[in-house]
Amino acid sequence: MAGTVTVPGSSVPSTPLLKDELDIVIPTIRNLDFLEMWRPFFQPYHLIIVQDGDPSKAIKVPEGFDYDLYNRNDINRILGPKASCISFKDSACRCFGYMVSKKKYVFTIDDDCFVAKDPSGKDINALEQHIKNLLSPSTPFFFNTLYDPYREGADFVRGYPFSLREGAPTAVSHGLWLNIPDYDAPTQMVKPRERNSRYVDAVLTIPKGTLFPMCGMNLAFDRQLIGPAMYFGLMGDGQPIGRYDDMWAGWCVKVICDHLSLGVKTGLPYLWHSKASNPFVNLKKEYKGIFWQEDIIPFFQNATLSKECDTVQKCYISLSEQVREKLGKIDPYFLKLADAMVTWIEAWDELNPSATPDAVAAAGNGKAAAK
């Protein structure tokens, strides 16, 4: 089928896909020994390590990896006063890595995640699957009951409109986790021994108009298509909330993808999530979020973006205004967050000047004038 990515199964490809077009972003507070297991899959790529916490601590990276490491001092130096939009003492800091990347694609992973095995016992090359997901279209406008129609051995089923079979560009690929599932504190407490052992061999598009809980543990996206919306909010040190960084990004991203007709996929690849975080610590971080999400989700379900919002940046600024106006009533935190959303976009455009819409437009005009 046209549009299908024909790369070998989950073996290590001889020429790594998108070798010079993808960065791997890793937030961490410890030595990155976990990379040893990923070496066959990650070593060809550039890593962006965002060191959280004490910047004077040295983080060891296994030999042979190509990386840049940014600690809090670097973030402050690079962003100046705008560094206020980057969270501290929370994995939300990872979004700084999205901003300084110069590549078209980003894959981000937590440092307690390891290589999982598929049901045949073979190591899963998670990055390769994400790339397949991103390089093949999505189907947000109508549901295909045989899942991803672009996958080998699958197609659109009877009754799927032919006009929609080209699909939409894929902006986000959301992967899953075997072993420790991504549960909130209450569920962790109620089901301390629950492990995810079900390998669901599917990738599917989350339909237009439907929100989902996006987890940042195993996530890839197209920076050019959706990067400026991948802001992980204000979490951790000095903030009333934690563990909602990826959720916040996911709500914003999905609303904007729906508006711009971009696709969001979830499902494969799985990785092995090794360690459950402490549910008591998590409850402390989450409990305001547990209340707030009851209002935030209807807010995002009803958020609308005007026709004038034709870039991710414009969409994001419009969302920040709606956050200020509608969520500011819930708690002053959201006023601060709305400000930070604007700062984030300013910082993004400063670090990515060629990607700003004005610059692109200007470049386009220049070319036209030169003809």
Next chain:
Amino acid sequence: MAGTVTVPGSSVPSTPLLKDELDIVIPTIRNLDFLEMWRPFFQPYHLIIVQDGDPSKAIKVPEGFDYDLYNRNDINRILGPKASCISFKDSACRCFGYMVSKKKYVFTIDDDCFVAKDPSGKDINALEQHIKNLLSPSTPFFFNTLYDPYREGADFVRGYPFSLREGAPTAVSHGLWLNIPDYDAPTQMVKPRERNSRYVDAVLTIPKGTLFPMCGMNLAFDRQLIGPAMYFGLMGDGQPIGRYDDMWAGWCVKVICDHLSLGVKTGLPYLWHSKASNPFVNLKKEYKGIFWQEDIIPFFQNATLSKECDTVQKCYISLSEQVREKLGKIDPYFLKLADAMVTWIEAWDELNPSATPDAVAAAGNGKAAAK
């Protein structure tokens, strides 16, 4: 978890679930030898066989099954002039079986479908899985990335609003097919050798606001919740179209389920679809539908039902009016179909008097008056 149905894996349960509350509806033109393979799973249940085509032909049913068989003469006798809403020479005739059933649940299956095996090599009890799907809630309002949260070993992930974790009643369970996938004629022609061998171990709710191509080959539903919307339309003999019977029902059902906050699930169970139908014959039946669906799907995506539509019947009559008004412009066929939709509801209410809203209301009033 509360709401989880705790029945054994895919083994034959000692007491069949819903034994006296479920009918199996089978449309056919031939002897039902295929039932032999289903005997361990189907024998405890009542079958409703709808014989299509020549009513003088005798259909053999293997011994030991409890069944009623209706041929065209029976349909004409039972419905009188209203029999015009039941298709002839098309498997759409099966919906007559939904109407004459007196049970709460219906499972319908094609006679070229056999028992499939799960990846461990065990026979899949498709009916049992459908019942599990119907008896556990759906999650139409927000997407759960670990699929069915009510399944053993699964739950709602972090970021899933707690207010939505009770879910919604499940009205429809849509199962899938191994071996021959449910493709349209063009796809059959382009990929004559494609077989579905991917077993995706998941059940998921199709989100509110999203339409899907519902296939009638392997389908179960709650008659009380959604029965009157399960009309398979006018297809086959004397009609300009075929092979869109289940699609039509699926579009109507999904719009009404969304309006009434009912859930629609898809995924497990699989069955083994043995034989591809002739793509040339199929193309002849389908080709008008291939054009029309480009208009019909946006029509259903934009259809709205008022607050007054608080029963399936009222919703369905409202849809019939919208079909007449908006789709009638495409082809006079839709005017005839809109009429048939009304006739269907009249016939349904005639055969199911206690289930009509007025009768229920009257019974309620009677009780109140007697106090």
